[in-house]
Amino acid sequence: MAGSNEKVLIKGNYAIAQAAINAGCQCYFGYPITPQTEIGEYLSAQMPKLGRGYVCAESEIAAINMVLGAAATGVRAMTSSSSLAVALMQEALSYAASDELPIVLVNVMRVGPGLGYIYPAQGDYNQSVYGGGNGDYKIIVLAPATVQECIDFTYRAFYLAQKYRNPVILLADGLLGQMMEPAYFRENPYPEVDVSSWALTGAKNRDSRAIYSLGPDEKKQIQHIYNLFKKFEIIAENETSYEEFETEDADIILTAFGSMTRNIKAAMKVLRSKGIKAGCFRPITLSPFPNKRINELAGQGKDFLVVEMNMGQMFKDVKYSVGGQSRTGLVNRPVGEWLSVEEIVEAVENFMEKSYAASIQYS
């Protein structure tokens, strides 16, 4: 299904799995959890046919540590999971960031905290962007909004991981994972990345290599952390991406990530038809976050209303980016049905009537 111009109707989870194959993923290791299990099922059928690696791991912890081992040898490797089980992988993500291992983790979010349930939700913004692992490190986080983007961002995830030797999270949600949509499997547009300078392949005709994060030498350890953050500054400079719609004349900018983007675009149209100058801003990379652009727009006096399916996790980043130059509001619901276009429109109308920053929760 690579490089085809034919549109196919495909489920988000299968799309991610096939895109991983197209992107040259050589190894997949995973453990079942709803709502992402189809990724592992699909790859268990396809990877053996292609002579690539597949393991039904005994746990999410084992799965991501298998990915660490495979990635250390320079091949493209990934795992996928959901929310509470991604929590189990945080230690390994911290290692991978420190070891500069190019791993790809797909998180098809569901409701938390704790066991929660299998409804879609967006409660892992903090877990992904700020990390649940120990120490100072940063992960690249991509948030698709459509099945097409599940494909395109999977390609990009593998490329960015190897280009910057940094873990990448593809942050989807149960809505995207479970729904079918028409999409193209275009050719992977990204070039191969040369990994020969660091990959572990056996110490033949070169010195031996060790990939580790152990830091008994204080000075080296300090420098290592500074280097990781300098690298992320470069990533932010080169890779920060977002989408905006009709922000130019907007008084209020609806902001959402992932599949909630779909509803703010629809709400914007309704609001425009009512004469309210609404625009949309949608971060594609949640980390690095497009704070500069939000700051610019806020500097033009535009208000921001953040719409998300959690208790206001991205809201904090938007508010920080706005920096008090204009108002920032939140419309949210932590669980259940995605906030509808009608609810968003109503929230905007409420927000515009008020002179203070509003927080509107729907239950």
Added chain:
Amino acid sequence: MQQVFSIPKSMKKDFKYTFCPGCDHGVAIRLVAELLDEMNLRENTICSTSIGCSVFLYDFLDVDCVEAPHGRACASATGVKRARPDKFVFTYQGDGDFASIGLAESMHTALRGECVSAICINNTTYGMTGGQLGPTTIMGQVTTTSPYGRNREYYGYPIRVAEQIALCDGTAYSARVALDTIPHINQAKQALKKAFEVQLQGLGFGFVEILSSCPTNWHMTPQEAHIRVKEEMIPVFPLGVYKDITTEKGE
């Protein structure tokens, strides 16, 4: 003059062991290095290292190494092997790493019959953190977290790792050896060789548990520590080959 003793090529130049005096890690690592030399494996080897006193392996062994988080060396080794099936892959772990926090990963790697080799250093305690009760601490043993001795009421029983790993269908070889005497060291080398060979032959998981001394945390001299290995450890953890599918008839 003929040179009769030298540092194995698979060990780093100018290395200095940082282990405590009398610790058996140095002997175990040297045996591994000798075998990598003798079996001509160094240039094709990727080692999955672990956490604990074994963590410093990459300071001594001159092979490619990837660090695994505590307990995950067998999972990481699985990833390496699945990504590069042509490489020689082994883990070097302590008993806490292999058989406590990492028991699930270790056992499932054996059950899958991954063609990797695993080495578990059993010194009946957590060495690096200063001698706490571990999965192999023997009954009655005093540690910093079992100050009245290991008993059933508070701690339960130790695990016999080589026997457990031998029960896994994917295991091709499982043995327990010791390093307290020259004959035992020679036997240990033969066992390690076998655990390496079954991987190279694609037969499955190769495992060796090595009974080792920890004079510092046992509060003993190196000599006393080796006497403890013989008198207290070997009766609880009998030496021997618990599984070897290359010698079993009818399999």
